[in-house]
Amino acid sequence: MATAETEALLGMMPFARVLGVEQVSATPQEVVGRVSWHPELCTSFGVLHGGVLMALADSIGAYCAVLNLPEGAGTSTIESKTNFLRAVRSGYVEARARPLHVGRTTIVVDTELRDDQGKLVARVTQTQAVLAAKPA
Numbered sequence: 001m002a003t004a005e006t007e008a009l010l011g012m013m014p015f016a017r018v019l020g021v022e023q024v025s026a027t028p029q030e031v032v033g034r035v036s037w038h039p040e041l042c043t044s045f046g047v048l049h050g051g052v053l054m055a056l057a058d059s060i061g062a063y064c065a066v067l068n069l070p071e072g073a074g075t076s077t078i079e080s081k082t083n084f085l086r087a088v089r090s091g092y093v094e095a096r097a098r099p100l101h102v103g104r105t106t107i108v109v110d111t112e113l114r115d116d117q118g119k120l121v122a123r124v125t126q127t128q129a130v131l132a133a134k135p136a
Contacts, residue, residue, distance in 0.1 A: 048088040057124035064097040065128035072133030091116035
């Protein structure tokens with residue numbers, strides 16, 4: 001059963017719901033979420049697809065950016081860099097996103113993805129544009 005916080009995240013990003021992303025915790029300093037391994041999310045040899053890992057990191061990183069936005073502003077990913085370090089063949093992947101830079105026009109977020117044994121699976125650095133609130 002999803003928490004109210006997870007529902008808030010998934011309400012902003014319906015694709016995260018399709019992937020089964022769950023929010024574990026969220027503060028402006030750190031957002032943690034996870035996705036479970038399922039055969040439908042895999043590529044060859046039962047390995048969790050890299051696109052799933054990237055989507056998890058983008059979703060959790062974007063939520064971290066949202067929590068650091070000025071009142072009324074929005075955000076959109078404008079750049080993302082992923083290093084894949086190991087395959088995931090079972091269990092789950094947990095993403096931990098932290099802001100590296102919170103500026104007037106961009107927010108840079110670093111996201112570590114670890115398997116259920118705590119081993120580093122991937123590292124993602126993304127830049128989010130800060131989109132000014134539209135006048136009413």
